[in-house]
Amino acid sequence: MLFAVKELCELFPEHKGVAMDSIPLRQVMTDSRKEMKQSVFVPIVGENFDAHEFLKQAIENGAVAALWQKDREVPRFVPTDFPLFFVNDTTEAMQKMAGFYLDKVSPQVIGITGSNGKTTTKDLTAAVLSTKFRTHKTDGNFNNHIGLPLTIFAMPEDTEVAVLEMGMSQAGEIEVLSRLARPDYALITNIGESHIEYLGSREGIAKAKLEIKAGLKGDGALIFDGDEPLLAEELKNPNHWGCGMNDHNRTQIKGLELKDLQSSFVIDGVHYELPLAGKHNVKNASYVITLARLMGLSSELIQQGLGQIQVTGMRFERLAGKGGSLIINDAYNASPTSMKAVIEVIKGMKEKKNKILVLGDVYELGSHAKAMHRSVAEVIDEDIAAVYTFGEDAVEISKAVAEKKLNIKSEHFTDKTSLQQVVEKDLDKDTVVLVKASRGVKLETIIDPLVEK
Known part of the structure; x- marks a missing residue:
């Protein structure tokens, strides 16, 4: 149990319903679509949504209490004994509640x-x-x-x-x-x-x-x-x-x-x-x-x-690729710094000689985007056999590699299927493929066809 409903009265003195009862709360939930047995529902207000609209669904799914912003009208369907705690901002109130539980534990x-x-x-x-x-x-x-x-x-x-x-x-x-x-x-x-x-x-x-x-x-x-x-x-x-x-x-x-x-x-x-x-x-x-x-x-x-470390998925995740190849799924996220660091790791690998980089856009670089994508090419040399890029700014990596006039195949793609097909043709027992980009690029979607089933 996280806490009893009545304990929330210490945090949120304005309330209605049976807020002073010892109803056990086992979860704090923000998604009304999920099973909410013995939970307190926190309706988050975002730029494009207001979860106060889903209180009825939360109650139907088992919520036994909820936070409620004071500037929202309480719907008529709310049972008179249902505990509602009135707050100025539900997100800030949830943070306050988390601090309360942290103190308890x-x-x-x-x-x-x-x-x-x-x-x-x-x-x-x-x-x-x-x-x-x-x-x-x-x-x-x-x-x-x-x-x-x-x-x-x-x-x-x-x-x-x-x-x-x-x-x-x-x-x-x-x-x-x-x-x-x-x-x-x-x-x-x-x-x-x-x-x-x-x-x-x-x-x-x-x-x-x-x-x-x-x-x-x-x-x-x-x-x-x-x-x-x-x-x-x-x-x-x-x-x-x-x-x-x-x-x-x-x-x-x-x-x-x-x-x-x-x-x-x-x-x-x-x-x-x-x-x-x-x-x-x-x-x-x-x-x-x-x-x-x-x-x-x-x-x-x-x-x-x-x-005994167990690393979260899509972080240098080694997968058995077709033809005895090795696929490195590092597509969870990226920055120019992390991209260069993992390229250095690939360059130093001795188990596979044919090294292919599949690199996508790095987001949230603003006006620095083109220059920072180009900077990734600084660590790419002839230890790498091919560089394939995808996205709006990643083309700068391919361009910068081509300008070095090294013996490296460099190509940019605007279509993931075409990219996946070209990479698939290169797969053999001597090949390692690194796939890396910002999370929003979803570059991992090209990996499944490359992996040995």
Whole structure:
């Protein structure tokens, strides 16, 4: 049980119905179409919809209470004993309710943000900390002003550690999430170009990510990319932990060895094995190792946790392709930085010689879009056999590759079917295909025909 209906009276003193009863609430729901047994319904108001219109459906599906914005008329069909709690804004009220439940459970809270690597770092954090603590983590991309409260409500009552991913698109959003979650530890994975359309510059992005400090508890630690010049000021704080390759970091990565399927490295004399490829993932792991050590985990437990990571789908997901080929589905999301990082991983792979990149648009780059897409070509050399692009701005990658006049096939497509057919012809036992783009491109739709059934 999350709480009883009468407990909400402490939060929302204006109400009607049997609000003072001890009716148990087991869920907080925003989608009236779903089974809502023993739930409180929160009608969210968006730009193009108002879920207050669906209260009847919510009640029919089992809701036993609801929040209600004061400026909306209460429909006549609402039973006189049905508990309604009147609020100024249902979204803000849901956040307040989430904070109330978080206080009840009282776990240690880990807040994670960054331009790239948030979800992988979240998955690594949960894998490592679960070796010692009962751990709950953000599911999928439930990381915004609505998703974060729902993540908190999904937390079992015996949770000891909550690992909460915090996403954003505008300045001020991370501050709201941080003040809601009040993290004991905060992680910033990196400063990339995601959302530069709205934030104007990488400096603006760094400032927005640093909003995670707003709710950080007084003795809380900030763990971050210490190699990032835009975060250099944070290195001066004795409770902050810079992680990276440079020797000024409190957590320094040494002895790095990158392989096709894994990476190995040393931190403070301890050797770690990570079942993920790429320098960027090693840095993500360094944040988690630093956190775990601060939380009292032994090196043995940390290594055990790193070895049992289960990464969220479409993040360097290896699939058996036709003709013995290998398909890498990394189409969950993208930025120029993450795209270049994963291309470097593909270039370093030794198991397949014929390396094909299928790259789509990166969104939310605004006026920087063309230049930033062209920048992806900086890491593309003759280790790559072919570059196929799809979308409005990704053509700049193909153009930039062609201008290098290297022995690389470069072609742009405006039709996914044609793209898929060309890639399919290239598949054999020596081929690896990387598929990567922003989530909205839905580039993963070309993968199914390429995979061995």
